[in-house]
Amino acid sequence: MVPILSLASSYLNLTGTAAxxxxxLVYAIAVSVLIIAFDYIFGWLERKTIAKIQRRHGPTYAGKxxxxxxxxxxxxxxxxxxxxxxxxxxxxxxxxxxxMLALTIFLVFLIPLAPTLIETNVGLGLLVVFVLLxxxxxxxxxxxxxxxxxxxxxxxQRSVVMLLSYEVPLIFVIAAVGALGGSYSLAGLVGAQNPWxxxxxxxxxxxVFFIAMLAEVERPPFDIREADNExxxxxxxxxxxxxxxxxxxxxYSRMLLGSLLIAILFFGGWSGPLLPPFVWLLLKAFVISxxxxxxxxxxxxxxxxRLLRFGWALLLPLSLINLILTYLVFIR
Amino acid sequence: MKIERNEITQKISAxxxxxxxxxxxxxxxxxxxxxxxxxxxxxxxxxxxxxLEVDVDPSDAWIPTVIDQxxxxxxxxxxxxxxxxxxxxxxxxxxxxxxxxxxxxxxxRKNFVWNGPYETGS
Amino acid sequence: MVTRINIGPVHPSTHGVLRxxxxxxxxxxxxxxxxxxxxxxxxxxxVETRMxxxxxxxxxxxxxxxxxxxxxxxxxxxxxxxxxxxKERAQWVRxxxxxxxxxxxxxxxxxxxxxxxxxxxxxxxWTFTDRDRILRLLEEASxxxxxxxxxxxGGLIRDLxxxxxxxxxxxxxxxEKKMKKYEDFLEKDPLFTxxxxxxxxxxxxxxxxxxxxxxxxxxxxxxYDVRKDNPYYVYDKLGxxxxxxxxxxxxxxxxxxxxxxxxxxxxxxxxxxKIPEGDALGMPVKLILPSAKNRMVTLSxxxxxxxxxxxxxxxxQRPYRLSIRSPTFINLAALKEMSRGCKTADIFAISGxxxxxxxxxxx
Numbered sequence: 001m002v003p004i005l006s007l008a009s010s011y012l013n014l015t016g017t018a019a020x021x022x023x024x025l026v027y028a029i030a031v032s033v034l035i036i037a038f039d040y041i042f043g044w045l046e047r048k049t050i051a052k053i054q055r056r057h058g059p060t061y062a063g064k065x066x067x068x069x070x071x072x073x074x075x076x077x078x079x080x081x082x083x084x085x086x087x088x089x090x091x092x093x094x095x096x097x098x099x100m101l102a103l104t105i106f107l108v109f110l111i112p113l114a115p116t117l118i119e120t121n122v123g124l125g126l127l128v129v130f131v132l133l134x135x136x137x138x139x140x141x142x143x144x145x146x147x148x149x150x151x152x153x154x155x156x157q158r159s160v161v162m163l164l165s166y167e168v169p170l171i172f173v174i175a176a177v178g179a180l181g182g183s184y185s186l187a188g189l190v191g192a193q194n195p196w197x198x199x200x201x202x203x204x205x206x207x208v209f210f211i212a213m214l215a216e217v218e219r220p221p222f223d224i225r226e227a228d229n230e231x232x233x234x235x236x237x238x239x240x241x242x243x244x245x246x247x248x249x250x251x252y253s254r255m256l257l258g259s260l261l262i263a264i265l266f267f268g269g270w271s272g273p274l275l276p277p278f279v280w281l282l283l284k285a286f287v288i289s290x291x292x293x294x295x296x297x298x299x300x301x302x303x304x305x306r307l308l309r310f311g312w313a314l315l316l317p318l319s320l321i322n323l324i325l326t327y328l329v330f331i332r
Numbered sequence: 333m334k335i336e337r338n339e340i341t342q343k344i345s346a347x348x349x350x351x352x353x354x355x356x357x358x359x360x361x362x363x364x365x366x367x368x369x370x371x372x373x374x375x376x377x378x379x380x381x382x383x384l385e386v387d388v389d390p391s392d393a394w395i396p397t398v399i400d401q402x403x404x405x406x407x408x409x410x411x412x413x414x415x416x417x418x419x420x421x422x423x424x425x426x427x428x429x430x431x432x433x434x435x436x437x438x439x440x441r442k443n444f445v446w447n448g449p450y451e452t453g454s
Numbered sequence: 455m456v457t458r459i460n461i462g463p464v465h466p467s468t469h470g471v472l473r474x475x476x477x478x479x480x481x482x483x484x485x486x487x488x489x490x491x492x493x494x495x496x497x498x499x500x501v502e503t504r505m506x507x508x509x510x511x512x513x514x515x516x517x518x519x520x521x522x523x524x525x526x527x528x529x530x531x532x533x534x535x536x537x538x539x540x541k542e543r544a545q546w547v548r549x550x551x552x553x554x555x556x557x558x559x560x561x562x563x564x565x566x567x568x569x570x571x572x573x574x575x576x577x578x579x580w581t582f583t584d585r586d587r588i589l590r591l592l593e594e595a596s597x598x599x600x601x602x603x604x605x606x607x608g609g610l611i612r613d614l615x616x617x618x619x620x621x622x623x624x625x626x627x628x629x630e631k632k633m634k635k636y637e638d639f640l641e642k643d644p645l646f647t648x649x650x651x652x653x654x655x656x657x658x659x660x661x662x663x664x665x666x667x668x669x670x671x672x673x674x675x676x677x678y679d680v681r682k683d684n685p686y687y688v689y690d691k692l693g694x695x696x697x698x699x700x701x702x703x704x705x706x707x708x709x710x711x712x713x714x715x716x717x718x719x720x721x722x723x724x725x726x727x728k729i730p731e732g733d734a735l736g737m738p739v740k741l742i743l744p745s746a747k748n749r750m751v752t753l754s755x756x757x758x759x760x761x762x763x764x765x766x767x768x769x770x771q772r773p774y775r776l777s778i779r780s781p782t783f784i785n786l787a788a789l790k791e792m793s794r795g796c797k798t799a800d801i802f803a804i805s806g807x808x809x810x811x812x813x814x815x816x817x
Contacts, residue, residue, distance in 0.1 A: 050574070050575075050576075053576060054575060054576050054578075054579035054580065055579060055580060055583050056579055150457060150459045150460075151459070153457075154459070154478075154798065220572070220574060221572070221645055227572060227799070228466055229466045229467040229569060229570055229572065229802060230467065230572075230798065230799050230801075230802055232465060232466060296574055297574055297576050298576060298639075298643075299573075299643065299645060300568070300571050300572050300573050300640075300643055300645040300646040300649060301571065301572025301573075301645070301649075301799075302572075302645055303648075303649060303797060303799045303800070304481060304797070304799065305481060305797060306648065353662050353663075354662050354665060355665050356665070356761075356763055356779060357763060357765070357777070357779040359765055359777040359779075360777075361767050361774070361775045361777070362775070370765065370777075372752075372763070372765070372779075376662065376676065376678060379678075379683045379684070381752075383752070402663065402665070403660075403663045403664050403665070403791075404663065404664050404665025404784060404787070406787060407783065407784065407787040408784075415498075428491075429490065429491060430490060430491035430494045430816060431491060431494065439496060439499055440498060440499055440775075444499070
């Protein structure tokens with residue numbers, strides 16, 4: 001544990017279980033702040049980068065380089081009235097987005113951010129993360145059906161179809177990663193990537209994982225659920241101001257989660273020279289997120305039936321080949 | 333080419349058989365004494381246009397449909413009904429295309445009263 | 455189970471106020487009914503109450519993406535009714551302006567089309583920026599950026615400004631360079647070609663039966679272009695080539711329009727090379743006392759969206775009746791058939807490939 005995170009417990013002279021609880025709370029708050037900071041910076045950076053790609057300026061008015069624009073949007077959204085549609089199932093409609101955000105923050109919480117920042121080193125962390133991650137489409141499904149809107153309902157159905165298309169290849173890649181690293185704990189996997197990162201050892205697996213991860217965190221070209229020019233906003237069609245703010249945060253938080261997982265599983269996690277490990281991991285996640293952002297500006301959205309074919313006819317065989325190759329080359 | 337109302341279907345079919353397979357437009361002109369329905373057809377191969385004109389009585393304005401000959405006639409005939417109050421017999425129309433009222437008085441007829449109840453909305 | 459969903463009239467992808475009522479079985483479209491009329495302004499009635507040259511502003515608002523084309527089509531109809539010859543130089547200038555307008559219109563279409571298949575505004579922004587260069591050229595020529603009203607009986611409101619030639623060539627080579635980039639950007643993206651190829655197929659026979667026009671007709675393999683088959687102005691002197699594709703799908707329509715843009719660039723260049731000196735000014739609006747010689751006038755023009763046919767019954771001072779055959783009206787009528795059996799996401803690809811302008815559809 002980093003000393004600074006245990007300041008509170010040492011100040012309160014706590015020992016044993018009480019100290020652990022306080023430390024965990026402090027860590028949770030730190031992770032939440034980190035996520036929010038990342039969301040904010042990325043929200044701004046995405047607007048600026050896509051604007052540059054599109055030969056625009058992006059936000060310039062609020063703050064230096066438009067840095068405060070997202071804050072202004074945030075305040076505006078919070079100031080707006082919250083409307084829940086009459087036909088909506090209130091419980092499903094209102095509880096799902098906060099649940100998803102909480103789940104995402106919890107998943108980041110499970111991820112070791114540095115060798116000294118392993119708050120919860122679950123032995124089967126890799127599996128726990130992906131099991132929880134695959135709940136997301138189901139929660140989206142619940143929200144889509146709960147909102148009582150036909151566009152949202154279509155979005156909900158697409159959500160399940162998407163789950164079917166990329167989850168199986170993803171699991172096969174994870175199996176290969178676990179087998180190669182000889183561990184299912186995320187910290188153990190980072191340790192196993194010395195001296196070679198897994199992206200070098202199994203490039204096919206990386207490609208499959210990256211594509212599946214794009215679909216998992218709903219980034220283009222797989223933003224089929226909230227396809228804004230087909231389904232208006234998909235499952236977010238009826239979501240109004242404060243909840244929509246949460247949904248925006250959720251969007252970037254999931255992107256952070258996705259890039260953290262890619263960085264940890266394939267790019268050696270926190271390993272790197274000179275800089276502290278924590279910074280390395282965030283730097284890697286940042287670069288991956290940036291790449292995902294550029295994909296958003298350039299790719300055309302995939303059609304849902306095509307995604308299903310893509311998942312089963314291309315990603316699944318590739319992930320199987322990857323698993324077999326990994327076994328034959330490295331493990332046997 | 334002027335034709336009579338009762339020979340529209342037959343004439344149009346004959347024209348189509350001659351290669352005038354492309355319907356450009358069905359429109360109408362209200363001459364107050366009579367309404368002239370204009371069918372514009374095109375022969376794509378020979379690059380020739382042909383116009384068929386039919387005069388109908390404004391008080392008894394109807395024409396037989398040509399939708400069996402030309403699929404393109406669908407929306408034109410519906411437009412004709414809404415804009416000129418010309419009934420199109422022999423086809424089913426479940427809703428109005430452009431307007432939100434019953435097409436009475438027909439707006440493109442010359443006796444349509446401007447600044448009337450339909451314009452002010454009262 | 456068949457679900458009925460209501461798309462529009464306020465929807466990101468319907469280009470204005472188009473309402474589509476789609477019956478969807480799973481992800482397949484069973485039936486699609488376009489509901490139009492939200493932008494019905496009764497232009498045909500309105501022009502009956504105005505003098506001849508009071509009408510061009512109304513005609514321009516029909517198609518707000520290519521206003522000059524409609525302006526020209528209307529003024530040419532009036533000229534034909536009055537039996538006025540267009541001055542030699544004015545014919546060339548009009549050809550240049552019309553083709554520039556066509557490029558501008560197609561550039562906007564390209565952006566929105568890419569948007570409709572799920573591009574995140576990138577191509578849209580690019581083409582919008584490029585389109586603005588052409589709009590600036592047109593502004594130089596006419597004095598207005600969007601609604602030009604620069605056609606006058608027998609000519610134009612003013613001649614081309616000095617230096618227009620060089621600036622136009624500069625913009626054209628810029629657009630030409632960018633066009634190649636867009637083609638690369640889109641056609642090398644397998645997802646884009648996949649979304650376009652084999653979607654919304656309209657066979658040759660059905661295209662004729664449904665009466666579609668313009669690029670939609672030519673994409674179905676029918677070599678008909680008013681500029682070639684009934685040439686007006688100086689198109690026959692420029693060696694105009696029609697662009698035809700036989701597939702009849704969205705990609706063919708995309709390709710036809712892209713090739714048309716290239717062809718338009720070539721046409722403008724050729725016209726700039728050959729343009730004669732002389733007078734291009736038309737009659738001042740206030741001085742003419744129109745006395746229509748021809749009672750009945752039919753005139754067709756190839757607008758960016760297809761063939762427009764103006765059927766005018768002329769009166770002494772004002773049109774007695776003006777019937778406009780707008781190209782997108784009949785193209786939209788074909789949407790129902792084209793989208794039957796396609797996937798939900800394809801509705802927007804198909805309606806995007808038709809290049810709909812609701813002002814033009816509803817009139």
